[in-house]
Amino acid sequence: MNYDFKDLAKHLGVSVGTISRVLAGRGDAARISKATQERIQTAAEKMGVQPNELARSLRTKKTRTIGLLVPDIANPFFASIAHYVEQRARSAGYSVLITESQELVEKEGEAGRLLFNRRVDGLIVAPVGDESSHLEELRLKGLPIVQVDRVFQSLQITAVVTDNFNAARQAVRHLIERGHRQIACLQGKAGGSVNQERVRGYLAALAEAGVPFKEKWLIGGSHSLESGHFEVTKMLNQKSRPTALLAISNMLALGTLKAARDLNLQIPTDLALVSFDDHPWTVLLSPSLTTMAQSVEDIGTLAFNELLAAIQATKPPSVKTIVLPAHLIVRESS
Amino acid sequence: MNYDFKDLAKHLGVSVGTISRVLAGRGDAARISKATQERIQTAAEKMGVQPNELARSLRTKKTRTIGLLVPDIANPFFASIAHYVEQRARSAGYSVLITESQELVEKEGEAGRLLFNRRVDGLIVAPVGDESSHLEELRLKGLPIVQVDRVFQSLQITAVVTDNFNAARQAVRHLIERGHRQIACLQGKAGGSVNQERVRGYLAALAEAGVPFKEKWLIGGSHSLESGHFEVTKMLNQKSRPTALLAISNMLALGTLKAARDLNLQIPTDLALVSFDDHPWTVLLSPSLTTMAQSVEDIGTLAFNELLAAIQATKPPSVKTIVLPAHLIVRESS
DNA sequence: GTGAAAGCGCTAACAT
DNA sequence: ATGTTAGCGCTTTCAC
Numbered sequence: 001m002n003y004d005f006k007d008l009a010k011h012l013g014v015s016v017g018t019i020s021r022v023l024a025g026r027g028d029a030a031r032i033s034k035a036t037q038e039r040i041q042t043a044a045e046k047m048g049v050q051p052n053e054l055a056r057s058l059r060t061k062k063t064r065t066i067g068l069l070v071p072d073i074a075n076p077f078f079a080s081i082a083h084y085v086e087q088r089a090r091s092a093g094y095s096v097l098i099t100e101s102q103e104l105v106e107k108e109g110e111a112g113r114l115l116f117n118r119r120v121d122g123l124i125v126a127p128v129g130d131e132s133s134h135l136e137e138l139r140l141k142g143l144p145i146v147q148v149d150r151v152f153q154s155l156q157i158t159a160v161v162t163d164n165f166n167a168a169r170q171a172v173r174h175l176i177e178r179g180h181r182q183i184a185c186l187q188g189k190a191g192g193s194v195n196q197e198r199v200r201g202y203l204a205a206l207a208e209a210g211v212p213f214k215e216k217w218l219i220g221g222s223h224s225l226e227s228g229h230f231e232v233t234k235m236l237n238q239k240s241r242p243t244a245l246l247a248i249s250n251m252l253a254l255g256t257l258k259a260a261r262d263l264n265l266q267i268p269t270d271l272a273l274v275s276f277d278d279h280p281w282t283v284l285l286s287p288s289l290t291t292m293a294q295s296v297e298d299i300g301t302l303a304f305n306e307l308l309a310a311i312q313a314t315k316p317p318s319v320k321t322i323v324l325p326a327h328l329i330v331r332e333s334s
Numbered sequence: 335m336n337y338d339f340k341d342l343a344k345h346l347g348v349s350v351g352t353i354s355r356v357l358a359g360r361g362d363a364a365r366i367s368k369a370t371q372e373r374i375q376t377a378a379e380k381m382g383v384q385p386n387e388l389a390r391s392l393r394t395k396k397t398r399t400i401g402l403l404v405p406d407i408a409n410p411f412f413a414s415i416a417h418y419v420e421q422r423a424r425s426a427g428y429s430v431l432i433t434e435s436q437e438l439v440e441k442e443g444e445a446g447r448l449l450f451n452r453r454v455d456g457l458i459v460a461p462v463g464d465e466s467s468h469l470e471e472l473r474l475k476g477l478p479i480v481q482v483d484r485v486f487q488s489l490q491i492t493a494v495v496t497d498n499f500n501a502a503r504q505a506v507r508h509l510i511e512r513g514h515r516q517i518a519c520l521q522g523k524a525g526g527s528v529n530q531e532r533v534r535g536y537l538a539a540l541a542e543a544g545v546p547f548k549e550k551w552l553i554g555g556s557h558s559l560e561s562g563h564f565e566v567t568k569m570l571n572q573k574s575r576p577t578a579l580l581a582i583s584n585m586l587a588l589g590t591l592k593a594a595r596d597l598n599l600q601i602p603t604d605l606a607l608v609s610f611d612d613h614p615w616t617v618l619l620s621p622s623l624t625t626m627a628q629s630v631e632d633i634g635t636l637a638f639n640e641l642l643a644a645i646q647a648t649k650p651p652s653v654k655t656i657v658l659p660a661h662l663i664v665r666e667s668s
Numbered sequence: 669g670t671g672a673a674a675g676c677g678c679t680a681a682c683a684t
Numbered sequence: 685a686t687g688t689t690a691g692c693g694c695t696t697t698c699a700c
Contacts, residue, residue, distance in 0.1 A: 033686090074410075074413050286618065364670085
C-alpha cells in the first residue's frame with residue numbers, strides 16, 4: 001500500500017530519476033524512450049504511485065499553494081472572493097490555504113507568518129486594522145502578496161480594490177437626487193482604507209451638493225450586524241432623525257433593517273437606505289436593497305491573476321493598484 | 335535574509351540538532367541547558383529564524399494541515415461550516431486547505447487525490463453525487479476522513495449530519511398543523527443522502543397525517559436558486575396549485591421567493607413556505623422565512639473534533655455517525 | 669548536555 | 685536514453 005518512486009523504480013528495474021522525469025511529465029523533454037514511459041505510466045497507475053508533493057515542494061521550492069487571509073470566511077463578501085480565487089487557483093494548478101484573521105491584527109500577523117513558514121508561493125490578503133508592518137516583513141522576505149478589498153497605500157504591494165470613494169459618492173448622490181438632505185452614514189471600523197474612502201466619498205457628495213455635514217450622523221465603528229443594529233437604533237431614537245442612511249457594508253445594512261423593523265419604521269418612507277454589496281438574497285429582502293455592487297468575481301479573479309504573475313515573474317513586477325468600479329443598483333430601499 | 339537552522343547553528347557554534355530541539359520546544363525534554371536555550375531563542379528571534387514547515391512535515395510525516403472539500407464555498411451553508419472548521423483547526427494548530435468540488439464527482443475525486451498527495455493529515459468532505467469509491471480509496475490509503483452534511487452510509491467513514499428525515503418531517507407537520515393538505519416539495523439533486531432523507535421525511539409526514547402524496551408535487555433536481563425559480567414558476571403556473579411548499583435548501587427557498595414575487599403571489603397567503611438553514615438575513619427577507627435551522631457551528635466543530643481524534647488515534651477509531659437535531663423557527667412565511 | 673549522521677521522498681546536475 | 689549523486693531543511697537515533 002502506498003508505494004513511492006523508489007518502490008516503483010525497484011519494481012521496474014529503472015532508477016528513481018527516470019520515474020521522476022516521467023511522472024513529472026518531463027519524459028519527452030528528458031528523451032525517455034516511449035517504451036519506458038509507457039511501462040512506468042502503467043505500472044504507476046497499477047500500483048497507485050503518485051508523487052509526494054511535500055517532498056517535491058521541498059526540493060523545488062515551489063508548493064503550488066497560495067494563502068488566502070481574510071477576516072471572516074462566513075462573511076458572504078469574503079466567501080465569494082474565496083470562491084473565485086479558488087476557481088482560478090485550481091485551474092492554474094494551485095491549492096488554497098485559507099485562514100481567518102478574525103479582524104485582529106495580531107491574528108493576521110501570526111497567520112501570515114505561518115503561511116510563510118509553510119512556504120506558500122504567494123498570499124492574497126484582505127488586511128485588517130491599521131498596522132501593516134507584518135505584511136511589509138513578508139514582502140521583504142520575498143513573498144509575493146496581493147491585497148484585496150482593504151489596502152495599505154503605504155505598502156509597495158499590488159492591490160485589487162473597488163473604487164470606494166466614487167462608489168460612496170455615487171450612492172449619496174443618488175440619495176440627494178431623491179430629495180434627501182438629512183443623510184447619515186453608518187461606518188465600520190474606522191481606520192481601514194475601505195471605510196476611509198467610503199466616508200470620504202460620503203462627505204464629498206454632501207459638500208458638492210451643498211448639504212451640511214453633521215458629525216452626529218456619522219455613526220458606527222464595527223462591521224458586525226449587531227453593531228449596525230445598535231448604532232442605528234440609538235440614532236433613530238433621537239428627536240432629530242436623518243431621512244436617509246448610507247450603510248457602508250452588507251452586514252451593517254442588515255443591522256439597519258433590523259433596527260428599522262424593531263422601531264416599526266418603514267424603509268424607505270421613514271428612512272431611505274443605500275448599502276454595499278449584492279448577493280442573491282439582497283433583492284429578496286424586505287425591502288429589497290438599493291446597493292453599490294462590487295464585482296467580487298473581478299476582485300477574486302484579478303487578484304489571483306496578479307499574484308500568479310508575481311509568482312512567475314523573474315524580477316519583482318511593478319506594483320499596481322487595480323481599481324474596479326462599483327455600480328449602483330436601485331431597488332425599493334431608496 | 336531568511337536564515338535557516340544551519341545558519342543559526344553556525345552562527346552560535348552549536349549543532350543544528352540542538353537548534354531543532356530548542357525551536358521545536360523540546361529543549362527541556364532533551365535536557366538542553368537553560369543557557370543554550372536562551373542563547374538560541376534570542377538569536378533566532380534576532381535573525382528571524384523560523385522553521386521551514388515543509389521540511390519539518392516531510393521528516394515527521396505530519397503536516398498539521400487538513401483538507402476541506404465542499405461543493406461551493408460561496409454557499410453560505412458551507413461558508414459557515416468552513417468558518418467553524420477553520421476556527422477549531424487553528425486553535426488546535428492546524429491549517430486548512432480548501433477545495434471546491436463544484437458538485438462534480440470527478441472534481442471531488444481529483445481534489446481528494448491532490449489533497450492526499452499534499453499529505454494532509456485528514457479530510458473533511460461534504461460529498462457530492464452517488465459515487466463514493468474515491469473516498470473509499472483514500473480511506474484505504476490511511477487518510478482519516480469525516481463526512482459532513484451529505485453522507486454515504488455505505489462507507490466506513492465517520493459522519494456528522496443533521497437528522498434530515500425528522501427535520502423535514504417536522505417541517506411538513508408544521509404545515510399540516512397550519513391546515514395545509516396540498517403540500518409540494520422542492521428538492522435538490524436527487525440521489526444525495528440529504529435530499530433522500532428530507533424527501534423521505536416529507537413523505538412520512540404526509541402519510542402519518544393521511545394526506546395523499548401527488549407525484550407532480552415533488553419537483554426540482556438541483557440546488558441552485560435558478561433551478562428553484564424555474565421549477566416553482568412552472569408548478570405555480572398549473573391550474574391546480576399546492577397551498578404550501580417545503581423547499582429543501584436555502585438557495586431553493588430564495589428561488590421560490592423570486593418565483594412568487596414574479597407571479598405576484600403572496601407568501602404565505604397563496605403559498606406557505608418552509609425552508610432549511612438559518613442565516614442573518616433569513617429573518618429580514620420578505621416574508622421572513624420559517625425554517626429548519628441546522629447548527630452549522632456544531633457540524634463544523636464536531637467534524638473537526640472527530641477528525642482530530644482520528645488523526646491522533648493510534649488505532650483506527652470506531653466509525654460513528656453523529657446525528658444532530660434541526661430546530662423549527664416559525665416566521666412569516668408559514 | 670550536545671554533536672554527528674542518516675534519512676524523509678523527491679529533483680536536477682552531471683555522468684555515461 | 686538513463687543511472688548516479690548530492691542535496692532541499694528539517695528530526696531523531698545513537699554516540700560521547
